[in-house]
Structures are given as C-alpha cells and as structure tokens.
Amino acid sequence: MTRKKIQIKKIDNISSRQVTFSKRRKGLFKKAQELSTLCDADVALMVFSATNKLFEYASSSMQQVIERRNGCSENHRLMDHPSADQFQVESESSNTLRKKLEDKSRELRYTANTFSTN
Template sequence: MAWQKIQIKKIENTAARQVTSSKRRRGLFKKAQELSTLCDAEIALIVFSAAGKLFEYSSSSVSQVTERHNQHPQTPEKPEPASLELQLENSTSAVLSEEIPSRKMRGEELQGLKMEELIELEELLEDGLCSIVEEKISDLQRKMIKKIQKARRLKDS
C-alpha cells in the first residue's frame, strides 16, 4: 500500500475518525517520547478526544512540566482565576476521571466496554508499561554511571 497525501479536514465517518485519532495519537506520543529521549527534553503532551477522554504523555510528570511552564518568564499573563464553584467542579471531575481509568486498568468494570474502548485501554497499558521500562532503564543507567565514576575515583586515589 503506497502512502497517499490526504487532505487535512475533519473525517466525517465516526469510526474512521476514531481509528485515525487513535493511530495518530499513538504516533504523536511515540514522537514525543523519542524527542524526550534523544534530546533530553522535558515533555508533557495532553490530548482530549472528541468524546472527552483524556490521554497524556509526559517524560517526567505532567504536573511538574506544567508547573515549570507556568514559572517560565516567557509564559504569557495568566487569565483571571476561575470561580470557586468552577474550581471545585473541575477538581471533582478530575478525581473521578482519574478513578475510572485506574479501575479499568485493574481489570474492574470491563464487561460493558466496546471493542474500541478495550483497544484504547490496551494501548494505554502498553504506553504505561513502556514508560515504566524506560524509567527503570534510565535509573539503572544513572546508577551504573555513578558506580563507574566511584570506581574511577577509587582507582585514581
């Protein structure tokens, strides 16, 4: 199958749009991961699907990267803070939206899921496992470098 240049416009077919979204999101996250690894860049990527589902990738922690962004001197002025009611509503919805995926990832409440949702969940789990493996490898590499440096210092002294 040859690559075709596609016209960039909204895909009208809902199923095709969801499949394209899933594939492109996976590719975007992979590119973000590669950029982070190759260039030692701190990256946070947040995507909301058309259905309102949250997908995120971060080389460290989304909250750490966004906090760093907010403290950066080139960050534009922040808009006025939202009302207390809106903040409470947002925090409640954030807690609930974090709880539901974690219950699904533990294998709870999977009975009513559609095939697309199961595939999406599988991708999330794979991404999570890849992140964990990469973090472990980085930790091991750092520990190894420290041990090598310590050995060299002991050898030199």
C-alpha cells in the same frame, strides 16, 4: 510504493475518525517519547478526544512540567511588562555607566593633552 497525500479536513465517517484518532494519537505519543529520549527534553503532552477522554504523556512528572511552563510564562510576562522598579534599576545602572564613560573620556583627553604638550 509511496503513500498518497490526504486532504486535511474533518473525517465525516465516525468509525474512520476514531480509528484515525487512535493511530495518530499513538504516533504522536511515540514522537513525544522519542523527542524526550533523544534530546533529553522534558515533554508533556495532553490530548482530549472528541468524547472528552484525556490521554497524556510526560517524560518526567506532568505536574513538574506544568509548573515549569507556568514559571516560564511568568518570566515572559515580566519581560514583556517591566515594572517601575525595573525601570528605576535600569535608569540607575545607565546613569552609573554614563558617569564612568564621562570620567574615562575626561581622563583620556587629559592623558592625550599631556603627551601632546611634551
């Protein structure tokens, strides 16, 4: 026997909604715990009920996971909006590489001309 497919929409009956919330919350927390255990992942999960009650799960410290997330956000923000200093460094690196390429090309042409004249 298979489960019947349900339509995803807000449940009108308040008591049915609360029962569904409790069951699904437990399932969600179980999946978070399994993901953490099976994949050695840091997981933090926060759920607020309709009555503003907080339910949370963290595989390690919730605070550590949040700080780690905030650090990643800062890194992504820096990558999306590089500073003028980063452009300066990249420009200097680019100029150095361009000069090395020109020097090697000149050296290669000189070597090729030397062999062709012999």
